Amino acid sequence: MDFGDTQEEAQFRAEARAWIAAEAPTYLIDSLTKSGFGGVKTGDFDPMVEAKLWQRKKADAGWACIQWPVEFGGRGASPMQSVIWNQEEGVYGKLSGSFIIGQGMCAPTLMAYASEANKARYLPKLASAEEVWCQLFSEPQSGSDLAGLRTRAERDGNDWVINGQKIWTSGAHHSDFGIVITRTDPEVPKHRGLTMFFLDMKSKGVVIKPIKQANGESGFNEVYFDDVRIPDSQRLGEVGGGWQVSLTTLMNERLAIGGGIATGFPEIKELVDGLALASGRAIENPAVRSKLADWYAKSAGLKNTSARAMTALSKGEMPGPENSIGKLVAGGMMQDIAKFALDLQGLGGVIVDPELAAHSARLQAMLLRSPAVRIEGGTDQILRNIIAERVLGLPEELRADKGMPFSKIPSGN
């Protein structure tokens, strides 16, 4: 067991650090440092423009998506180098938030299922964020029960014709492409009648409508398909094999969301370090200390768990479903922390204006964003089901629709 860098790791770190010191957009550091829990903040600058600039710069110098093969725009780096890069990139990494879905989920799916020609065409531009991708999975009638989706794809010569609706599609409004899962056969049990494609979001018949979120931002969208034509060459995997393909995407989703996940611990620590309560200094208060210890133990536990996963990855082992714990722990914790943090500040805790209350804007953003963490990418309940069934081997949920052709499944409306 050894936590230090090996000689090669140290050398790699020094190289990364030097490049970042020379090239990073230092003018954004203040706003990025305060940013988080919702859209990235870049002060007077446009966040998407700044994000693409930084990504492009990294790509040109070989620092984008460094674990990818060189021919796809990466650096062929090891998992450990990628951890080191993330540590060194620090707050600038927040700029890439809008690219996580494309680079962390769509790309691995393309690598596993796209043709060589398509990989060569799309992956390098995905790495440099010249093209941004989104994930069109959830529908109004199927979120947790993803395999219950209804968007139809029907074959027409060399094309497929898509009709239906997706929802909660993060970043669809600034995406160039997306991967979309559709139903190609409603007469077989639900998991078997699905097929995956990728499509140009500017295709005729695609309509994107932003949804205003509970926290006031607009990160996700409704996406409508009205006779949208997709060439068969943009199919990923077999006809009827879409469920298998989606598992690749979702497994990577948990890795992408789970590693280095925000917990809110640094925010609560900073708050209580400087705060006075009616009874004295917050950090001396026994209730505060007890909660702080619990939250520190949880966030350290997550950090150490992902360090173990990285060690396993670098030995060539696959990360298992146990990585589901990251988001499960962090989401609830962040919500608890935000609530407690506001509670320590009297009525002033409700103030969002950073001019009036230094800490509140960030903690308020955390309060209002954290419910989403417990839903996106698999709800808390679904993650517990996964742990129970796939890690602990407990018997499967009773499924009312088991083995039934999709067209016969009751839908409640």
Place this chain on the structure above:
Amino acid sequence: MNFDFSQDDKMLRDQVARFLSDQCSSKTVRGVLEGNAAYATEVWDGLVSMGLTGTAIPENYGGVGAGYLSLCLVAEQLGAFLAPTPFSSSVYLATEALMLFGSDAQKDHWLPKLAAGETIGTLAVVETVAQTTAEDMALRFSAGQLTGKKLIVADGGISDFAIVLARNPAGDLGLYLCDLQAGGVVKTAVDTVDPSRNSTSLEFNGCPAELLGTEADGWAQLETVYDRAAVLFAFEQLGGAQSALNMAVDYAKQRFAFGRPIGSFQGLKHMMADMYVALKLAESNCYYAAWALSTNSPDLPLAAATARVSATQAFQLCARDNIQVHGGMGFTWEFDCHLYYRRSNYLTLQLGGLTEWEDKLVSSLASGDAAA
């Protein structure tokens, strides 16, 4: 970075697990629990013959010198099998205190005996039914003798010697080595929530004793010993938590209600998923603490407190909810659920309870700059 145990450490762990699964069934644990013996002597003898009492003792003192990473995995297995032996008192506490603070003569005298398992030692601290503070320590050391009472000493009834926290005539606390065989000590068994581990009060009526090492700096020394032992206790808790979770999962797969296995009910599934999450967090924190212990990292106090807090949480949760998963059977003497429940609460209060370790955690956070 390489955040995993070595193959050698894992082989040792498996070897210990095999031995304990042969020799330390719940019947063995119950033998002690029901008062047939003060500890499981065959298990102890087996551990000794495998050299485990000397795992972290250097070879020049008769130990194996395998180090703390190995010892952590041994502790995990002892916890998993609820081993009713004085291993923690003798190895994590007495041996540690001697190695850290003993004079050369004391180390020469005691360490080889401890390594060989000929001698069992313990640490005697607690005097009142309250959280322990330096101010409350009343037991006195004067003119080479100890006078006063330690209310509850783990394995006090089994140990050959004790390292005793006591106050000297100058008012300073020191750690004193006292041969419990020499006479003048009244040992009285104490009933506790976990009778599968020996607990005894020790009354010293002018017993000969000597200062451990050269300085009467007992409280600081105690804290150092506790930080190190906390990691090893945390591994025992981790092992216990894993066993309790396994027991719950196995039962939930077999027991039927409403025409289906109870493990298919989401109320239970989610309960066990939460047990698993607590266990994983504890495991990862324990691994980090093992590293900090094995390298004497400046991070040790924080890492130890973190491991201790999450391992305590994990074992308490797993032991408690294992009973719930078992329904009425879980509340019988016959089923083993209560063995874990008892042990989890017993281990929580060794070295001070959860509240004290939470407090220590925050104090070490405040003094360092570790941001998780």
